[in-house]
Amino acid sequence: xxDFLIAAAGFVLTMVALGLVRVxxxxxxxxxxxxxxxxxxxxIAGLLLLAAAMRMPAGVxxxxxxxxxxxFVSVAFAKGAARSEQxxx
Amino acid sequence: xxxxxxxxxxxxxCAGAFFFLAGTAxxxxxPDPLSRLHALTKADNLGxxxxxxxxxxxxxxxxxxxxxxxxxxxxLLAGATVTQLIAGTARPSGPRE
Amino acid sequence: MxxxxxxxxxxxxxxxxxxxxxxxxxAVVGFVAYGLLLxxxxxxxxxxxxxxxxxxxxxxxxxxxxxxxxxxxxxPETTAPGEESAAPLRFAAAIVCAxxxxxxxxxxxxxxxxxxxxxxxxxxxxAATGLGNPVTAVLMAYRAxxxLLExxxxxxxxxxxWSLAPDRFWGGLPGQRHHxxxxxxxxxxxxxxxxxxxxxxxxxxxxxxxxPGGEFQGATILAAMWIxxxxxxxxxxxxxxxxxxxxxxxxxxxxxxxxxxIGFAIAGAFLAYPDSLxxxxxxxxxxxxxLSIAATLALLVAGPPARMPQQ
Numbered sequence: 001x002x003d004f005l006i007a008a009a010g011f012v013l014t015m016v017a018l019g020l021v022r023v024x025x026x027x028x029x030x031x032x033x034x035x036x037x038x039x040x041x042x043x044i045a046g047l048l049l050l051a052a053a054m055r056m057p058a059g060v061x062x063x064x065x066x067x068x069x070x071x072f073v074s075v076a077f078a079k080g081a082a083r084s085e086q087x088x089x
Numbered sequence: 090x091x092x093x094x095x096x097x098x099x100x101x102x103c104a105g106a107f108f109f110l111a112g113t114a115x116x117x118x119x120p121d122p123l124s125r126l127h128a129l130t131k132a133d134n135l136g137x138x139x140x141x142x143x144x145x146x147x148x149x150x151x152x153x154x155x156x157x158x159x160x161x162x163x164x165l166l167a168g169a170t171v172t173q174l175i176a177g178t179a180r181p182s183g184p185r186e
Numbered sequence: 187m188x189x190x191x192x193x194x195x196x197x198x199x200x201x202x203x204x205x206x207x208x209x210x211x212x213a214v215v216g217f218v219a220y221g222l223l224l225x226x227x228x229x230x231x232x233x234x235x236x237x238x239x240x241x242x243x244x245x246x247x248x249x250x251x252x253x254x255x256x257x258x259x260x261x262p263e264t265t266a267p268g269e270e271s272a273a274p275l276r277f278a279a280a281i282v283c284a285x286x287x288x289x290x291x292x293x294x295x296x297x298x299x300x301x302x303x304x305x306x307x308x309x310x311x312x313a314a315t316g317l318g319n320p321v322t323a324v325l326m327a328y329r330a331x332x333x334l335l336e337x338x339x340x341x342x343x344x345x346x347x348w349s350l351a352p353d354r355f356w357g358g359l360p361g362q363r364h365h366x367x368x369x370x371x372x373x374x375x376x377x378x379x380x381x382x383x384x385x386x387x388x389x390x391x392x393x394x395x396x397x398p399g400g401e402f403q404g405a406t407i408l409a410a411m412w413i414x415x416x417x418x419x420x421x422x423x424x425x426x427x428x429x430x431x432x433x434x435x436x437x438x439x440x441x442x443x444x445x446x447x448i449g450f451a452i453a454g455a456f457l458a459y460p461d462s463l464x465x466x467x468x469x470x471x472x473x474x475x476x477l478s479i480a481a482t483l484a485l486l487v488a489g490p491p492a493r494m495p496q497q
Contacts, residue, residue, distance in 0.1 A: 001095055001098070001147070006189050010188070012106055012140075013196065015112075016109070017196050017200075018113050019113045019117065020200065020216075021117060028122065030175045031125065032212055033171065034116060036218060038112060038129055042136075043222045043225075044137065045137050047226060048141065050229055050230065052148075054230075059234060060153065060160065061156075061238065061390060062398075064156060064163070064386055064390075065241055065390060065403065066225065068163060068410065071163065071166070073250060074168075074171040075174065075375075076413075076417065077215065078175055078178070079174070081178060082178045159382075166375055166378055167375070174372065
């Protein structure tokens, strides 16, 4: 079970890492914000899986904190992207 | 009993991983920002949701389970907000490509 | 094992990409991603306290700071071509970084087996402090003076940020007023998220005495929630000259210092705690320190005063 969970965490992280390509290519800042959002969600999923695999309940606290801070950072990014799109328009 | 729980966990986590795969594929391959956004929300809601569901079967105690659900709900809320904000940015200018 | 190697490669890849990028905004996104991955690494190394701090301060709050800076730098007139550092300077910087990395790698690889550690003594003496989390015991009891100095350093950083304000705005409100549609998505989300976030912040602060957590991590969540409310237009920044704000900022270090000085009288040394009162004193210190740090971090992200209050 622990090995499966760690493998699943690895898979999810690989997926979101691939999503980072969108940060490279994304024609607009909106795309970069989106891949950051995906990374946040995938990171939280990977963290929860790791915490269960390592039997570390504190990992869920880290995920909780990450969810809140990801919300904060994503909103800040989205506002920043919105302002830059306005500046360019 | 624990075999059944483990089986459920494996199934749910695999479903979650599949949705993360779908979300990433959508983010990379869909033609315009709005459809990419749609793919992204699938990963948020269903990907994380199934992973949390799978881990609920392994959780030790009610409080731990509630914390897992809380993480999912917070991520949902944040994701929904950011999606709306980004969509508001992407739509006025129309599809670019 | 394969997971760890994959994670390490991913961390290095994101780091390299972040420094090599051209666009400041993309680099900030990369930096936040790097912090998130680093938090995963800490969890993998069974260090949840460090993971909490990394996710909160290293990734989230610093990401907010860098984002504010990068949006300011986006105006075309601030990117003058003559200001790009010359190639030899960048090359020298790269050499220095490589040397530091090589030094760190050498130290880690050449550690004697078993590595020298004070962990057994720290764990053995925890009962006297009344705490259950050895990391908090180190931060608030064994090396409390370091924590005291950290709170002062944060205040000094805030003073530095405030000193960037133009003279006419001194004492004014930091940052711009954010306007958001009161019926809109952001306002709704903030109204839901902020109370939950405040609860979680208090929980993580309080649980730090027996489980991973503590005042810095909890304070960062509180600061981030306040900034979120400000971005949604729900609250406006207070003027930095307001007395209650300044009292809140210094309350933490002052109480810390006071209890430290009392230590001379009741336990014989600076920041010493008598065994029976240790837990109480630590909690008495932690509460104002959490509030002060939350206020300091929030004001750091808000920036230097940029407007005067409407009269």
